[in-house]
Amino acid sequence: MISLSVSKSNSQNSTHAKHGLAVSISNLSLIYKTSISKRPTFKARLKSIGRGKKHTRVVNAINNVNLEVHYGSVLGVIGSNGAGKSSLMRVISGIIPPTQGKVEVHGSVSTLLALGVGFNPSMTGRSNVYLGGLAAGMTRSEIDSRFEAISEFSELGDSIDAPMRTYSSGMYARLAFSVAATVEPDILIIDEALSTGDAHFKEKSLNRIKELRSADRALILVSHALATIEEICNEVLWLDKGKIMMRGKPEEVVAAYKEFLNVGKSASSNEDV
Amino acid sequence: MSTQVTIYEPFRAGLPPIGAYLRQLWSRRTFIAEFSRAELREQNFDSVFGQLWLVLNPLLLSGVYFLLIYIIRGSSDSTRYAHLTACLFLFYLIGNSLSGGVKSITSGQRLIMNTAFPRVMLPISATVVALFKFIPTLAVFFVLRIALGLPYSWQMLWGVPILLIALLMGLGMAITISCINVYFRDIANFLPYIIRSLLYLSPILFEVSALSPRLKKFEMFNPLFSLLDSWSKAVVHASAPDMHSLLQSLIWAVVIFLFGTYFFLSRERDFAVRL
Ligand SMILES: Nc1ncnc2c1ncn2[C@@H]1O[C@H](COP(=O)(O)OP(=O)(O)OP(=O)(O)O)[C@@H](O)[C@H]1O
Numbered sequence: 001m002i003s004l005s006v007s008k009s010n011s012q013n014s015t016h017a018k019h020g021l022a023v024s025i026s027n028l029s030l031i032y033k034t035s036i037s038k039r040p041t042f043k044a045r046l047k048s049i050g051r052g053k054k055h056t057r058v059v060n061a062i063n064n065v066n067l068e069v070h071y072g073s074v075l076g077v078i079g080s081n082g083a084g085k086s087s088l089m090r091v092i093s094g095i096i097p098p099t100q101g102k103v104e105v106h107g108s109v110s111t112l113l114a115l116g117v118g119f120n121p122s123m124t125g126r127s128n129v130y131l132g133g134l135a136a137g138m139t140r141s142e143i144d145s146r147f148e149a150i151s152e153f154s155e156l157g158d159s160i161d162a163p164m165r166t167y168s169s170g171m172y173a174r175l176a177f178s179v180a181a182t183v184e185p186d187i188l189i190i191d192e193a194l195s196t197g198d199a200h201f202k203e204k205s206l207n208r209i210k211e212l213r214s215a216d217r218a219l220i221l222v223s224h225a226l227a228t229i230e231e232i233c234n235e236v237l238w239l240d241k242g243k244i245m246m247r248g249k250p251e252e253v254v255a256a257y258k259e260f261l262n263v264g265k266s267a268s269s270n271e272d273v
Numbered sequence: 274m275s276t277q278v279t280i281y282e283p284f285r286a287g288l289p290p291i292g293a294y295l296r297q298l299w300s301r302r303t304f305i306a307e308f309s310r311a312e313l314r315e316q317n318f319d320s321v322f323g324q325l326w327l328v329l330n331p332l333l334l335s336g337v338y339f340l341l342i343y344i345i346r347g348s349s350d351s352t353r354y355a356h357l358t359a360c361l362f363l364f365y366l367i368g369n370s371l372s373g374g375v376k377s378i379t380s381g382q383r384l385i386m387n388t389a390f391p392r393v394m395l396p397i398s399a400t401v402v403a404l405f406k407f408i409p410t411l412a413v414f415f416v417l418r419i420a421l422g423l424p425y426s427w428q429m430l431w432g433v434p435i436l437l438i439a440l441l442m443g444l445g446m447a448i449t450i451s452c453i454n455v456y457f458r459d460i461a462n463f464l465p466y467i468i469r470s471l472l473y474l475s476p477i478l479f480e481v482s483a484l485s486p487r488l489k490k491f492e493m494f495n496p497l498f499s500l501l502d503s504w505s506k507a508v509v510h511a512s513a514p515d516m517h518s519l520l521q522s523l524i525w526a527v528v529i530f531l532f533g534t535y536f537f538l539s540r541e542r543d544f545a546v547r548l
């Protein structure tokens with residue numbers, strides 16, 4: 001909210017100006033058009049030739065969003081399922097092009113959203129870490145030097161050399177988070193990697209995120225763990241049906257969101273770390 | 274670290290900035306190497322028996338076809354067998370490139386949905402895998418050649434540019450079909466039939482010289498026809514290939530590659546939404 005001296009840091013030589021602009025989003029909209037038939041096939045296309053209009057479902061995943069994220073800030077993103085959080089993160093990291101509007105990213109994004117690790121379940125965790133890192137643009141020596149730290153942080157032990165199809169979902173999440181947290185990009189986006197770990201790992205990853213907070217890094221955290229968000233973020237964005245409902249101080253936004261969900265007092269919602 | 278600014282704007286059909294794209298691709302070349310290696314390892318081709326199977330499979334196949342020809346025509350010779358084997362091996366380079374490439378985008382879904390990178394890396398890796406599967410068969414062919422006592426000459430070096438043309442063609446086909454498969458998922462089911470038809474329509478089980486001129490004209494439309502003909506001339510008969518057919522195969526390869534790459538690059542930003 002408090003935008004201090006928004007310096008256009010395009011051609012600055014060294015690290016980012018404190019509170020410099022990291023991500024700037026203007027009038028962003030994203031529309032998914034998918035066909036109703038589950039799999040697009042040649043056969044289905046042939047069958048529908050005589051039928052006139054195509055059956056498509058249109059989802060307005062992001063709806064005219066304006067947003068600025070500054071270096072040094074930790075932005076939490078909350079909202080119900082299907083609110084468009086993951087879609088927004090994909091647009092910021094350049095995976096999905098926007099339908100309308102413009103996104104400017106200053107600096108390197110860890111485009112490796114945590115879930116990209118383990119794309120090939122028949123390969124070992126180790127191969128997947130390397131492949132994920134290389135695809136995200138790291139060099140082999142960078143990964144070499146960090147691999148120890150990654151495997152140690154994930155506490156997977158020997159399982160790191162087992163095929164990933166033998167992993168539990170928590171083990172997946174552990175490895176994914178470990179990779180994302182070790183890469184150290186300028187802008188780190190963590191989408192829901194916190195949710196499946198056990199209490200011990202949640203605690204550990206929370207501490208790791210706190211360590212990662214620094215003046216020349218921007219963190220964007222997507223999570224349903226409201227208490228966590230409230231604890232580590234200095235700003236929270238609440239999305240609903242692709243629109244920004246509210247943005248501001250963590251306590252206020254989380255409180256408003258809880259009220260909206262009407263779950264303020266139920267026990268299950270407070271169970272995050 | 275210097276701050277770079279990246280701007281994402283609405284998707285328009287058309288090519289991305291080629292220079293930047295190539296730079297991205299080049300900076301991720303280790304991914305291609307690592308991915309191909311992991312793929313080969315996973316298919317057990319790093320072990321002795323895996324490699325043996327790689328060689329044995331087409332060798333057995335060529336044995337079967339040889340038998341077939343012998344039964345149908347009542348006669349055969351060693352040149353014929355060498356032709357059959359050499360062409361079958363090269364055909365497998367392209368066939369493997371196609372069958373490895375077809376699902377390269379759709380099976381990389383998780384990676385594509387979560388990481389930004391030049392998508393063309395995936396079909397390229399498929400062709401690299403096909404190349405690594407091809408190399409041991411090439412060695413086997415040369416052993417076979419010695420055993421059959423076929424002639425040698427410097428003209429056999431024509432095999433090198435022909436192999437490069439075959440690679441370009443295989444790459445172009447892998448890129449094209451991986452993209453088509455995003456929009457028509459059943460192309461992967463048709464592919465075995467397509468490959469089979471190509472196999473029978475190509476001068477593998479027969480030699481070009483045995484073809485009537487009318488049929489020969491028709492074969493201009495088979496991209497593999499003049500390629501395999503040139504390959505056989507060079508590595509089996511140890512003579513210079515017909516320049517006309519060499520040129521024809523080069524044109525085919527370039528056209529397929531350019532067409533496929535244009536098609537792919539102009540749509541790849543749309544892939545993440547389609548998967
Ligand atoms: N590939 C896709 N094709 C079509 N529609 C999609 C696609 N991905 C997401 N959507 C739709 O876009 C909307 C937003 O989805 P998104 O994944 O961004 O939600 P989310 O906020 O991350 O939800 P969650 O909290 O469950 O992770 C949903 O309505 C979803 O159905």
Ligand SMILES: [Mg+2]
Nearest residue numbers: 085086087192
């Ligand atoms: Mg999500």
